[in-house]
Amino acid sequence: MNSRTSRNAKPGATFARTAAIAVIGTTLLSAITLDAVPARAQSATLPRADVVEQLDARYAEAQAAVGVTQQGGVMEVFTTSDGSTWTLVLTKPDGTSRVVAAGKTWIRR
Secondary structure, eight states: OOHHHHHHSOTTHHHHHHHHHHHHHHHHHHHHHHHTSOGGGSOOOEEHHHHHHHHHHHHOOEEEEEEEOTTSOEEEEEEOTTSSEEEEEEEOTTSEEEEEEEEEOOOOO
8 A cells, every 4th residue: 555545545545355254255255165165065056047037036145246267157136216225246268156145235336
C-alpha cells in the first residue's frame, strides 16, 4: 500500500476490503477444487436452467457476476437487486449446476 492510498482510505476500509477478498478467494478456491471431485462425492446437481429458475422464483436472484474455471466450469454469483442475498453456483461443462455457497449482503462495486 502506498502513502497516497493510506491517506485516502477510510478507517477500517483496508481491513474490510482485505477480509472480503480473503473470503471471496477462499470460496472460489474451494469451488474450483470441488469442480475436480468425482460426481458421486458432490452434492446433488440439476440442469443450469432449473437452478436459475429456482433462484429467480424463490429468492428473486439474478446473475450478477460470472467467471470460467480452469476445468471449463462456470462460476456465477446470483443476487437480489438490493444485494440482500447471494448464491454462488458452479456449472460443469456438461451443463449440470450445483449451489456452492449462499449468504447475505452482497456488495456491488
